[in-house]
Amino acid sequence: MQPAMSRIPRAVRVVEVGPRDGLQNEQAVIPTAQKLEFLRLLSEAGLPVIEATSFVSPRAIPQLSDAEAVMAGLERFPHIDYPVLVPNMKGMQRALKAGVRSIAVFTAASESFTQHNINATIAESLANFQPVLALARQEGIPVRGYISTVFGCPYEGKIAVEKVLEVAQALLDMGVSELSLGDTIGVANPQQVYEVLDVLLETGGIPVERLAVHFHDTRGTALANVLLALQMGISTIDAAAGGLGGCPYAPGAAGNLATEDLLCMLHGMSISTGVELEKVIAAIDCIAPRLTHPPTSKYYLSACQTSTIIS
């Protein structure tokens, strides 16, 4: 009868990916000053990790071409980690010059996706990270590893969980400290989350503390997937304020799991996060008018009207 409620962690570390993964997939190009205000408000909300930007090619992702300016203007709050995405050695060198002290690298569990996304095989993408990771180790910089398309690929469909485990172990062997398992196109369901996590944790023996989950809410299943992950002991969850990010494969559809939807559920379950939900809403209010569409999160859409009635 007991559905593993006892394994649900009492505290969750929310990794805010709105300013990077979110804005990268929005059509709107946000002025640097507005991004800095967004980052400041997210910091005030108490989010423990805020992915600030990405040192990718400005031609590839013009939305984040101001990475240097963002890092220069960033008001760093104590005890908050501000990692950035780094795709290669060039990005790593730019990041170090900008004073970055925490980075993330990314690959995928699908060969077709990696080929389409970065024009390389998975093995080539891992090989490209070797010097980045060596430099990070030398500089004492922790590295998060993103694995995209863990639960499905827009080109290949379902991905073999053995492939996910193989990529996960390769990244850990290379010195990545945390893995974020991404449902890039929002197709995961709780049964699949159970199956993938079971293989990584039990077959692979990966310590649960080293795994984070990163769900997209394209089909509304993100919070159900989060619940299953919590029941498996996962306590690091990615989310984007306002559900920023859209879905590049379905214009108008929802993207990243919204931070406010996640917080609403976690706090309701008496799981602490250290984050103030209402201050996240304030951060969204600051960025929302600059987007080409209204935020997609259910909590945000209902928040203003119901706050006076429901205690």
Next chain:
Amino acid sequence: MQPAMSRIPRAVRVVEVGPRDGLQNEQAVIPTAQKLEFLRLLSEAGLPVIEATSFVSPRAIPQLSDAEAVMAGLERFPHIDYPVLVPNMKGMQRALKAGVRSIAVFTAASESFTQHNINATIAESLANFQPVLALARQEGIPVRGYISTVFGCPYEGKIAVEKVLEVAQALLDMGVSELSLGDTIGVANPQQVYEVLDVLLETGGIPVERLAVHFHDTRGTALANVLLALQMGISTIDAAAGGLGGCPYAPGAAGNLATEDLLCMLHGMSISTGVELEKVIAAIDCIAPRLTHPPTSKYYLSACQTSTIIS
């Protein structure tokens, strides 16, 4: 480690409440012919139970003032149950005259809500149902009992689970065959779903087959709540095509859990429903242009764009 996946039922009975609970809470008044087409398309999709209309006062709910015409024009598919809501003896007599063979009654777990909603205490509302249930028994008509505000009330906030159990047992004692536990304002979280179901099933000894869950997706938690209910063995789940119903307390916010979001998750988890998801989408396409707002479901918003890419 095993988060009770083994207790998840292999088949779920989806109770479609769009034509009644959905349309009752929409501003738009839909012409009878359009409702009949909506009902026909939902029947073609294979939904096993479709709540067709409500025999309430036409003054109270003008959206459903054509109950007699709907029942007269309804094309009944074999093996599909078409219950209607009945608020009192007058409604019951109208329903019987219209050839109804299955009904639902409703009360709430919150005294304040019942007072505001139907100007009666919970005890008075139950007493009012006595003759309705006696007549139903006499006619061999099964009765479903809705309990609103099980997980929270817009006036009282959280509701004591003992109160829910008391109302549930009173309805079962009166001869109701199935209880639908309603999260009327969409405030439930999975921890609370666990606590409420645990009391009803374990303390109350209510057989799991007699319980259904009815979640609103106001804050995006409906599918996570469904997952927890499935893990507790619940296999009857209410939903409304297109997420019809809005939220009367938050204009613009999401209402009932959308049938298509529910089906997408269940089918992904290899839980059979007998319902064809794409035919539900066709039913929504028929009603959507008549609404005052676009459907709120994430699946519906993403469906058209991604169907060509994702197999």
